[in-house]
Amino acid sequence: xxxxxxxxxxxxxxxxxxxxxxxxxxxxxxxxxxxxxxxxxxxxxxxxxxxxxxxxxxxxxxxxxxxxxxxxxxxxxxxxxxxxxxxxxxxxxxxxxxxxxxxxxxxxxxxxxxxxxxxxxxxxxxxxxxxxxxxxxxxxxxxxxxxxxxxxxxxxxxxxxxxxxxxxxxxxxxxxxxxxxxxxxxxxxxxxxxxxxxxxxxxxxxxxxxxxxxxxxxxxxxxxxxxxxxxxxxxxxxxxxxx
Amino acid sequence: xxxxxxxxxxxxxxxxxxxxxxxxxxxxxxxxxxxxxxxxxxxxxxxxxxxxxxxxxxxxxxxxxxxxxxxxxxxxxxxxxxxxxxxxxxxxxxxxxxxxxxxxxxxxxxxxxxxxxxxxxxxxxxxxxxxxxxxxxxxxxxxxxxxxxxxxxxxxxxxxxxxxxxxxxxxxxxxxxxxxxxxxxxxxxxxxxxxxxxxxxxxxxxxxxxxxxxxxxxxxxxxxxxxxxxxxxxxxxxxxxxx
DNA sequence: GTTGACTTTTTGAGTACCCAAAACAATAAT
DNA sequence: ATTATTGTTTTGGGTACTCAAAAAGTCAAC
Ligand SMILES: [Mn+2]
Ligand SMILES: [Mn+2]
Ligand SMILES: [Mn+2]
Ligand SMILES: [Mn+2]
Numbered sequence: 401x402x403x404x405x406x407x408x409x410x411x412x413x414x415x416x417x418x419x420x421x422x423x424x425x426x427x428x429x430x431x432x433x434x435x436x437x438x439x440x441x442x443x444x445x446x447x448x449x450x451x452x453x454x455x456x457x458x459x460x461x462x463x464x465x466x467x468x469x470x471x472x473x474x475x476x477x478x479x480x481x482x483x484x485x486x487x488x489x490x491x492x493x494x495x496x497x498x499x500x501x502x503x504x505x506x507x508x509x510x511x512x513x514x515x516x517x518x519x520x521x522x523x524x525x526x527x528x529x530x531x532x533x534x535x536x537x538x539x540x541x542x543x544x545x546x547x548x549x550x551x552x553x554x555x556x557x558x559x560x561x562x563x564x565x566x567x568x569x570x571x572x573x574x575x576x577x578x579x580x581x582x583x584x585x586x587x588x589x590x591x592x593x594x595x596x597x598x599x600x601x602x603x604x605x606x607x608x609x610x611x612x613x614x615x616x617x618x619x620x621x622x623x624x625x626x627x628x629x630x631x632x633x634x635x636x637x638x639x640x641x642x643x
Numbered sequence: 644x645x646x647x648x649x650x651x652x653x654x655x656x657x658x659x660x661x662x663x664x665x666x667x668x669x670x671x672x673x674x675x676x677x678x679x680x681x682x683x684x685x686x687x688x689x690x691x692x693x694x695x696x697x698x699x700x701x702x703x704x705x706x707x708x709x710x711x712x713x714x715x716x717x718x719x720x721x722x723x724x725x726x727x728x729x730x731x732x733x734x735x736x737x738x739x740x741x742x743x744x745x746x747x748x749x750x751x752x753x754x755x756x757x758x759x760x761x762x763x764x765x766x767x768x769x770x771x772x773x774x775x776x777x778x779x780x781x782x783x784x785x786x787x788x789x790x791x792x793x794x795x796x797x798x799x800x801x802x803x804x805x806x807x808x809x810x811x812x813x814x815x816x817x818x819x820x821x822x823x824x825x826x827x828x829x830x831x832x833x834x835x836x837x838x839x840x841x842x843x844x845x846x847x848x849x850x851x852x853x854x855x856x857x858x859x860x861x862x863x864x865x866x867x868x869x870x871x872x873x874x875x876x877x878x879x880x881x882x883x884x885x886x
Numbered sequence: 887g888t889t890g891a892c893t894t895t896t897t898g899a900g901t902a903c904c905c906a907a908a909a910c911a912a913t914a915a916t
Numbered sequence: 917a918t919t920a921t922t923g924t925t926t927t928g929g930g931t932a933c934t935c936a937a938a939a940a941g942t943c944a945a946c
Contacts, residue, residue, distance in 0.1 A: 402892075403886065412932080412933090414932085414933070414934095433893085433894090434893075434894055435892095435893065436897085437685075439913085443934080443935090444934075444936075445893075445894065445895080446894085446895070446897090446935070446936080446937090447933075447934055447935070448894090449894065449895055450860070450895095450896095450933080450934090451933085453895095454932085465894080465895075465941085466893075466894055466895080466940090466941055466942065467894095467942095496739060496763065497765040497766065497769055498765070499765070507759055507761070507762055508928095510758070510759050511754055511757035511758045511762070513757065514753060514754035514756065514757040515753075515754045516750055516754065518750070519740065519750055519753075519754070520918055522740040522741070522742070523740065526739065526740055526741070526909080530798060540693065561924085565744050621670070621689070655902080655903090657902085657903070657904095677924055677925085678922090678923060679925080681937095686904080686905090687904075687905055687906075688923075688924065688925080689904085689905070689906080689907090689924085689925070689926075689927090690903075690904055690905070691924090692924065692925055692926085693902095693903085693904090693926095694903090696925095697902090708911090708924075708925075709910090709911055709912065709923080709924055709925080710912095711925095761929075789937080866927090
């Protein structure tokens with residue numbers, strides 16, 4: 401009865417990329433700054449300013465000059481919808497075309513923007529509605545304006561059990577290292593020990609004890625298993641979360 | 644030893660569409676005219692002129708002002724490669740996502756241009772290297788500069804046997820009529836009679852005798868079965884061949 | 887509180903893309 | 917041969933997108 405029509409916003413590639421980047425950089429609802437966006441997308445700061453003004457015009461975000469931008473609800477919905485599409489396409493590349501999980505991100509980014517959302521939905525059902533992208537990040541439902549955040553591996557406390565997710569945009573060298581450690585998307589880990597002062601983390605992965613440093617452990621995200629559901633889910637600081 | 648490097652030409656969407664349209668309209672090697680191209684692609688004549696000048700600059704075609712354009716060999720290769728991609732994507736939509744053959748054309752056109760040719764190739768092998776698109780037209784090999792032409796159903800003589808191909812861009816009303824006649828892509832037909840003075844054509848389709856007029860029969864293309872290979876393959880005038 | 891470092895926005899410039907309408911060329915009709 | 921018709925190109929105008937560099941704003945240090 402309200403006049404909330406399901407207006408379907410048509411966005412261009414740069415607009416979508418911008419919204420995705422803002423969402424990534426300002427997850428909890430904070431501000432994203434021009435410079436950070438320029439770095440993230442690989443555009444000049446001037447271009448970022450122009451683009452966000454265009455998006456502000458369409459009420460997808462609010463722009464406080466010299467301060468930064470914040471997504472509106474509509475903007476968050478659009479961003480999440482872009483992320484959904486990205487993750488479905490990644491899943492398609494990995495499940496239906498056999499690409500390795502660390503190749504999917506780049507290729508998905510190349511054509512996801514032109515894909516009719518009709519085809520996106522068909523891909524989704526053809527793959528039996530997968531819950532996550534090949535990197536282990538959740539595929540959000542359509543029309544939601546928020547994706548539940550995941551803590552990093554390093555945010556877990558000893559005793560916690562979790563399933564790992566590794567961003568598709570991770571540095572190849574790191575990916576090789578992680579692979580050697582058995583830390584692939586979907587793998588289950590049990591935290592055994594965490595040394596103080598940002599010290600290394602000891603855990604059990606596929607029947608083996610593994611130790612990794614804070615730096616790497618902070619790049620890996622996890623879905624905590626409902627068992628010991630304490631692990632810093634709401635309070636611990638959550639990092640930027642690509643995929 | 645020659646300096647023929649396999650230079651990979653990067654083409655934009657309008658450029659590709661232009662090359663495809665020119666190829667379709669000037670199959671045998673003749674000229675394509677600005678107005679016909681404007682109609683085919685849905686652009687203004689002025690835009691067509693600008694685009695072909697850009698392509699002429701890159702030696703993909705020759706432009707004789709006020710006369711028309713003719714593709715160079717490089718241009719034909721690029722056009723065929725674009726058609727190959729279109730048909731692979733159509734096949735993907737129909738085989739892997741379950742779209743009906745008459746829906747595939749429109750959707751393929753929406754995102755084929757951004758698809759990395761790496762992904763195109765993976766689709767192709769994932770589908771076991773299909774010989775034709777869902778409409779029955781051949782998927783050309785990479786790097787060829789010509790696609791063998793197909794005669795129309797109406798060009799066949801009594802006694803000829805053939806497999807039908809129906810352009811994906813056919814008017815929905817016609818599609819419905821063809822469907823009722825059993826004339827779907829891949830179906831085998833045997834010509835029984837052809838009445839003079841552009842009269843109707845009588846044929847056997849799926850165990851039934853069918854009669855259709857010249858107008859419709861000229862919109863259907865066929866692959867003649869090697870049996871009675873006489874049927875006007877080289878001489879009979881071949882029509883524009885979409886798909 | 888003025889200076890200086892840093893960030894952001896604005897300005898100026900260029901490409902690609904599109905259209906409508908004026909100018910032009912080729913052709914057909916008188 | 918002139919005129920009219922038709923088709924093509926050019927011109928003028930607009931949006932989106934991008935950058936480099938100038939101008940403006942913010943903020944922290946002195
Ligand atoms: Mn990704
Ligand atoms: Mn992913
Ligand atoms: Mn087609
Ligand atoms: Mn086809």
